Amino acid sequence: LVTTSPLSALSADELAARLTSVREEYDELKARGLKLDLTRGKPGADQLDLSNDLLGLPSTYQDRSGTDVRNYGGLEGLIEMREIFADLLGVDVANVVCGGNSSLTLMHQVLTALLIKGGPDSPRPWSQEPVVRFVCPVPGYDRHFTMLAELGIEMVTVPMNADGPDVAAVRAVVADDPSVKGMWIVPTYANPTGSVCSPEVAAELMAMPTAAPDFRILWDNAYAVHHLTEDEAKSADALSLAEASGHPNRPIMFASTSKITYAGAGVAALAASAENKAWYLQRLGFAAIGPDKVNHLRHVEFFGDADGVRAHMRKHRDLIAPKFAAVEEALSSRLSGLGIAEWTVPTGGYFVNLDVVDGTATRVIELAKEAGIVLTPAGSAFPHGNDPNDRNIRLAPTYPGLDDVRAAMAGVALCVELAALESLTR
Ligand code: PLP
Numbered sequence: 001l002v003t004t005s006p007l008s009a010l011s012a013d014e015l016a017a018r019l020t021s022v023r024e025e026y027d028e029l030k031a032r033g034l035k036l037d038l039t040r041g042k043p044g045a046d047q048l049d050l051s052n053d054l055l056g057l058p059s060t061y062q063d064r065s066g067t068d069v070r071n072y073g074g075l076e077g078l079i080e081m082r083e084i085f086a087d088l089l090g091v092d093v094a095n096v097v098c099g100g101n102s103s104l105t106l107m108h109q110v111l112t113a114l115l116i117k118g119g120p121d122s123p124r125p126w127s128q129e130p131v132v133r134f135v136c137p138v139p140g141y142d143r144h145f146t147m148l149a150e151l152g153i154e155m156v157t158v159p160m161n162a163d164g165p166d167v168a169a170v171r172a173v174v175a176d177d178p179s180v181k182g183m184w185i186v187p188t189y190a191n192p193t194g195s196v197c198s199p200e201v202a203a204e205l206m207a208m209p210t211a212a213p214d215f216r217i218l219w220d221n222a223y224a225v226h227h228l229t230e231d232e233a234k235s236a237d238a239l240s241l242a243e244a245s246g247h248p249n250r251p252i253m254f255a256s257t258s259k260i261t262y263a264g265a266g267v268a269a270l271a272a273s274a275e276n277k278a279w280y281l282q283r284l285g286f287a288a289i290g291p292d293k294v295n296h297l298r299h300v301e302f303f304g305d306a307d308g309v310r311a312h313m314r315k316h317r318d319l320i321a322p323k324f325a326a327v328e329e330a331l332s333s334r335l336s337g338l339g340i341a342e343w344t345v346p347t348g349g350y351f352v353n354l355d356v357v358d359g360t361a362t363r364v365i366e367l368a369k370e371a372g373i374v375l376t377p378a379g380s381a382f383p384h385g386n387d388p389n390d391r392n393i394r395l396a397p398t399y400p401g402l403d404d405v406r407a408a409m410a411g412v413a414l415c416v417e418l419a420a421l422e423s424l425t426r
Contacts, residue, residue: 006339007424019421026367026418029411034372036408041191041350041396042263043316050315051261057298069293075281077269078296085269087306088225089255091239096271097280099291103256103268104143107218110252110270111151113283114181114216120275121249122214126181135173135183137165139353139381139392141191144184144220148383155383156180160190164197167204174210182216188235189223192353192381192394194346202236207245217242219253223349225313226259228321231347239271248273252280257299259350260309260316267299323397323405327352330409340420343395352395353381354412360419361390367415373408 010018061070063078076082077098086093099106115132118125126132132153136145137160148155158169165185174180185205187197197205205217219238227233238251249272257266270280303309328345331354335341343354356364362378369375376394379387395412397405 005337007420008339012425015421015425019418019425022414022418022421025414026371029371029414032372034407034411036372036400036404036411037374038395038397038400038405038408038412039374039376040399042399043259044319044399044401046319047259047316047398048262050312050319051302054261054265054298054302057301058294059301061294061297063293063297063300067293069297072289074290074293075284075288076277077267077291078293078300080300081267081296082269084300084303084306084309085255085271088309089221089253089269089271090235090237091253091271095239095273095277096269097277097284098267098269098296099284100268101256101258101264101266101292101295103220103222103254103258103270104147106254106268106270107144107220108147109283109287110216110218110280111147111153113280114214115151117283119214119216119249120279129179129181131179133177133180135165135170135180136383137183137185137190138383139192139387139394140184141186141220142380142385144218145383153181157383160193160195162193162195164195164201165205167201167208170205171208174208174212174215176211178211180210181212181214182218184218184220186220186222187238188221188233189226189346189349191222191349192351194344194349194351194353196233196348197236199236199241202238203241203245206238206242206247206250215247215250217251219251221253221255223259224255225309226316226350227313227348228317228324229347233348239273243273249276252276257309260312261299261302265295267296320398322402323400324352326402326405327395327397327409330406330413334410334413335416338417338420341416350396350398352397354393354395354416355391356393356416357420357423358389358391360416360423361387361393363419363422364393364412364415367418368412371411371415373411373415375412 081098082096086096115127136155138157159166242250253271256268340357365375379385
């Protein structure tokens with residue numbers, strides 16, 4: 001029954017025979033009583049161990065200028081930490097703010113400030129508009145979508161391509177409708193597709209005409225330095241492109257060390273035009289007297305400089321690249337040529353994007369669950385959890401051990417085939 005030709009080319013009898021045999025295989029899988037989890041896009045304990053020297057730092061409590069980091073103040077963050085992010089993000093240090101442990105929190109602060117106060121170039125606070133909409137490239141990051149839903153912002157989806165969001169689709173949404181106030185993008189090694197936004201796409205997004213005068217691109221560069229190969233993608237220079245096209249306030253960049261040092265105790269950063277930065281700091285000044293500069297200083301001591309971060313990321317790569325290779329091996333050895341699945345082979349980031357036969361993603365996830373393999377719920381990468389084609393599955397292989405990734409992915413590939421056969425024989 002081994003075949004590498006498309007299942008759609010098999011006769012009804014051949015399909016029925018294959019379904020019987022794959023069902024037997026599935027029953028054997030279930031009998032193994034596995035307990036595996038591919039849902040969590042978080043670092044493994046071995047990755048966290050790489051940063052354990054942080055626990056003994058900082059060795060002093062003064063920064064370069066003699067500021068006592070134990071005390072209040074320094075709203076924009078420690079200069080040495082801002083310099084590291086500026087280098088990594090390819091922006092001027094004057095544009096960078098370093099905050100607490102979560103970039104997601106910075107994004108939430110920016111959105112709530114836009115809603116309550118409006119931006120520097122807003123005619124009125126966004127909350128006073130009859131409706132506010134955001135462009136959402138899909139598949140995308142679930143927390144971006146749930147944040148918008150929580151804040152009452154409507155979502156308009158556009159396709160995510162290999163070189164970034166589909167610019168023609170974005171243009172069509174933003175050109176005439178002033179209620180479309182912004183968009184998300186994960187420019188480098190996107191969650192979950194691994195796409196890297198090309199400089200051309202970035203330039204178009206920064207230059208395109210928008211009906212809203214205060215249109216914002218929330219440029220979430222969470223995986224800027226998270227390379228899986230030696231072919232290291234360089235992020236487009238969003239701030240310069242925006243400035244050059246006359247829209248300096250359009251992009252607001254975010255990043256953090258969540259998947260560099262500790263996911264729960266890293267440092268987050270925001271980078272934006274001088275006007276946006278002053279606007280953000282003014283709002284922040286009502287909420288905080290200063291960030292956790294002790295954490296900034298220990299990160300500065302730990303890394304030294306941006307090259308220290310890059311060297312550290314190569315250690316992460318050595319730990320997780322084999323897990324991504326195991327995903328690729330399991331999917332291609334079972335599914336290549338069958339015409340029932342497509343998947344990404346990312347060169348960075350934390351995810352593999354798997355598309356199965358339309359209408360079967362929910363079934364694949366259900367079959368996997370019954371066999372003890374937990375996958376992210378179907379539709380998670382779409383606004384309101386609604387994948388219109390029921391085809392998308394996000395795989396997150398970093399947290400489990402390598403053997404578990406192998407075992408889980410062999411099971412997932414089997415479930416993909418079983419669900420496809422069920423659908424083809426219906
Ligand atoms: N942005 C993206 C695209 C992510 O995938 C994640 C985590 O999965 C985050 C942001 C969360 O970042 P932080 O830990 O800095 O809040």
